[in-house]
Amino acid sequence: xSALQTVGRASPVEAPWPAPSQAWFALVxxxxxxxxxxxxxxxxxxLVDPLRHAFVLTDTQVSLLQGVAFALIYAFAGLPxxxxxxxxxxxxxxxxxxxLWSLGTLWCGLSRSFGxxxxxxxxxxxxxxxxxxxxxxxxxxxxxxQRRGTAxxxxxxxxxxxxxxxxxxGGTILQLAQSGMLAGLPLIGAxxxxxxxxxxxxxxxxAVGGLIALTREPPRRHLAGRPVSAxxxxxxxxxxxxxxxxxxxxxxxxxxxxGDFSLQNWFPALLARTFGLSPGAIGAALGPAAIVxxxxxxxxxxxxxxxxxxxxGSAARLPVAMIAAALAIPGxxxxxxxxxxxxxxxxxxxxxxxxxxGAIGITCVQELAPAPVLGVSLALISFxxxxxxLGIGTTMTAILTDHVYAxxxxxxxxxxxxxLPGAVLGACGFYIAWRRTxxx
Numbered sequence: 001x002s003a004l005q006t007v008g009r010a011s012p013v014e015a016p017w018p019a020p021s022q023a024w025f026a027l028v029x030x031x032x033x034x035x036x037x038x039x040x041x042x043x044x045x046x047l048v049d050p051l052r053h054a055f056v057l058t059d060t061q062v063s064l065l066q067g068v069a070f071a072l073i074y075a076f077a078g079l080p081x082x083x084x085x086x087x088x089x090x091x092x093x094x095x096x097x098x099x100l101w102s103l104g105t106l107w108c109g110l111s112r113s114f115g116x117x118x119x120x121x122x123x124x125x126x127x128x129x130x131x132x133x134x135x136x137x138x139x140x141x142x143x144x145x146q147r148r149g150t151a152x153x154x155x156x157x158x159x160x161x162x163x164x165x166x167x168x169x170g171g172t173i174l175q176l177a178q179s180g181m182l183a184g185l186p187l188i189g190a191x192x193x194x195x196x197x198x199x200x201x202x203x204x205x206x207a208v209g210g211l212i213a214l215t216r217e218p219p220r221r222h223l224a225g226r227p228v229s230a231x232x233x234x235x236x237x238x239x240x241x242x243x244x245x246x247x248x249x250x251x252x253x254x255x256x257x258x259g260d261f262s263l264q265n266w267f268p269a270l271l272a273r274t275f276g277l278s279p280g281a282i283g284a285a286l287g288p289a290a291i292v293x294x295x296x297x298x299x300x301x302x303x304x305x306x307x308x309x310x311x312x313g314s315a316a317r318l319p320v321a322m323i324a325a326a327l328a329i330p331g332x333x334x335x336x337x338x339x340x341x342x343x344x345x346x347x348x349x350x351x352x353x354x355x356x357x358g359a360i361g362i363t364c365v366q367e368l369a370p371a372p373v374l375g376v377s378l379a380l381i382s383f384x385x386x387x388x389x390l391g392i393g394t395t396m397t398a399i400l401t402d403h404v405y406a407x408x409x410x411x412x413x414x415x416x417x418x419x420l421p422g423a424v425l426g427a428c429g430f431y432i433a434w435r436r437t438x439x440x
Contacts, residue, residue, distance in 0.1 A: 018218050023142035026215040027151055029208075030135040031158030033098060036208050037128045038162025040105045041070065043170045043201055044121075045265045046279060049272065050174075050194040055114050059269075059408065063398035066265045069118045071394070073125035075386035082133035082379025083235075086372065089217050090134035095209050097130025102205025109191075109198030132159075133379040140366040140374060141218040146306055148366060149317070153302025153359045157294050160355050164290030166201075167268060171283020173197045178279070221371065238370045239377065245368050245437050246377065249318075250384045252429025253361045256325060256354050257389025259332055259419030259426075262397045267334070267347055270412050275340035285344060293348045297324075297355030305360050318434035321360040325427035328353035332419035335412040343412075350419065357426060368437070393418050 017023075044051070044066050051062055084093050104123030111117040135155060143151040176182050177193030188196045239246070268286065271277040277285070301320065308316035331350025337343035362381060369377030400414035401407070 017144055018142050018216070022216060023151075023218075026138065026142055026218075027154055029211045029215050030094075030131075030139070030155050032208050032211055033094060033131055033135070034155055034158030035162040035165055036098070036204055037101065037131050038159050039166040039169065039201055040101055040124060041128060042162065042166040042264060043105075043198065045268050046167055046170045046174065046282065047194045047197065048266075048269050050192070051117075054192065054194065055117070057114065058402055059398040059411075060395070060402050061114065063265075063395045065117060065121050066261075066394045068395060069121035070125040071386040071389075073122040074129045075383045077126045078129040078133060078379040078382040078386070079376065081130045082375040082377075082382075084130075085134040085137050085375030085379070090138050090375075091212060091215055091217050093130050093134045094212050097127045097134075098205050098209040098212065099127070100124075100130075101127030102202050102209075103127075105198055105205075106202040109195045109202065129379075129382060132382050133375045136362060136366060136378045137375045138218055141221050145367065149302040149305035149360070149363045150299070151302070152363045152366065153298040153300075156355065156359045156362065157298040160294030160298065160351065161291045164287045164294065166287075167290060168283045168287020170197055170201065171279045171281075171287065173200055175278070175280035175283070235373045235376055238373050239380075242368060242370065245433060246365060246380075248429045248433035248436065249361050249364055249368075250380060250429075252321065252325060252426045252433065253358055253381060254384035254388040255422045255425035255429060256328065256357055257385040257422070258393035259328070259350065259422035260354055260358075260385075260393065261389040262393040262415050262418035262422075263332075263334065263347060263350055265394045266397050266401075266411050266415055267343075269408075270334065270343065270415065271340055273409055274412060275343070277340055285340070286347075289344050289348050290351060293351030294355055297352040298359045300352075301356035301359040302363070305363055315434065315438040317360045317364055318430055318437060321357040321364075322427050322430035322434060324353045324356035324360070325423055325430055328357070328423040328426070329420065332416050332423055334419075335416040337412070350423075354423075354426075357430065361430070364433070364437075393422070 048062050051057060051065070052059070081093065081097070101124045104120050104127060107120035107123065108117055111120050136152065139151050139155060140148065174193050174197045177196040182196055183189045188199050191199070268282050271282050271286065301324065304320055305317040308320070328350050331346055331348070331353060334343050334346050337346055362378070365377055365381060366374070397411070397414045397418050400417055401411045405413055
């Protein structure tokens with residue numbers, strides 16, 4: 001029997017849960033990786049106008065860097081990487097991903113053409129696609145059901161907080177570079193401010209990769225001596241057998257992601273174009289708001305879901321996701337905001353409710369998906385979220401701005417056009433999942 005086959009089999013006797021200190025250390029490491037991942041992913045939302053001027057781009061071309069270059073690669077790379085998370089040590093999968101996306105961010109800062117920047121963003125997408133399936137699979141093996149929702153919420157808090165940190169930290173670095181305060185730094189001081197920002201943000205990958213290396217691989221649970229990863233035909237069969245319950249969850253999360261990525265990627269442009277805020281002001285105002293919204297949404301939903309799980313498992317979590325998605329509807333109405341602070345307050349409503357629904361959705365997939373295909377099942381969340389959310393939500397917002405409203409100042413209308421139906425359809429998806437799961 002090969003080493004991989006030996007590693008890939010669980011004992012027929014259910015292993016004890018890892019020590020809480022070990023589980024929480026790993027969760028902190030995953031959270032740090034998630035923050036770094038989303039920081040490198042979302043930083044382009046703050047660099048929209050510098051990139052447009054540097055490469056003479058339209059909003060639609062910038063959206064290709066934010067959407068297609070990243071989203072399609074992320075979506076399709078996530079499936080084989082989810083499969084790898086079912087077959088290989090998940091910790092090594094995560095470390096490999098961190099190395100790739102950090103190199104991609106570094107390359108973005110050194111790119112000399114739109115095509116080169118497009119390829120570099122694709123590399124970032126491949127690397128980041130490794131994190132979520134492997135990390136959430138390990139969380140399911142680190143934490144029992146009554147603590148799993150909170151743990152998943154902490155991980156997701158890191159992801160969404162990374163978006164806020166990208167805006168806050170990136171805005172500060174960009175402002176410092178634009179003011180000339182970083183001009184004395186070796187190698188990067190003479191570069192354009194947007195390049196300096198990307199290069200600085202590429203560096204923390206070394207530290208976070210080292211932190212992940214200190215975690216331990218938990219035993220894979222509920223396999224009773226079977227191979228960790230089923231053959232590909234069996235993967236398809238098992239996923240098909242659970243399509244009635246998993247499908248609506250995937251749909252609900254994907255529809256919310258359309259609004260997520262439309263708002264997250266273009267909201268800084270709204271603040272700059274409509275209300276005249278500088279990059280530093282956007283970072284100072286929007287960054288903390290995004291972090292607070294992530295904390296309330298993900299941690300609150302996780303804690304509420306864990307309280308309900310003893311009463312009805314995933315069927316008890318899903319109504320909370322449905323209500324949260326419905327309550328995100330007012331958060332889509334950024335177009336009506338009369339001031340920057342009102343717009344940020346409306347955006348926070350979206351962040352809180354959408355993150356709450358997403359945290360519960362991921363926890364439900366952890367509990368509903370068969371153990372041998374857990375990595376692939378979790379990768380499908382990223383697949384649909386990226387395909388619809390970052391791919392369609394981001395790009396369609398730009399197309400609406402360029403060709404329908406035909407005015408860069410119309411970006412607020414474009415965001416609302418994408419986010420409003422996303423929230424409505426997301427709530428419908430969770431409702432269907434709840435009704436079907438309750439009958440199981």
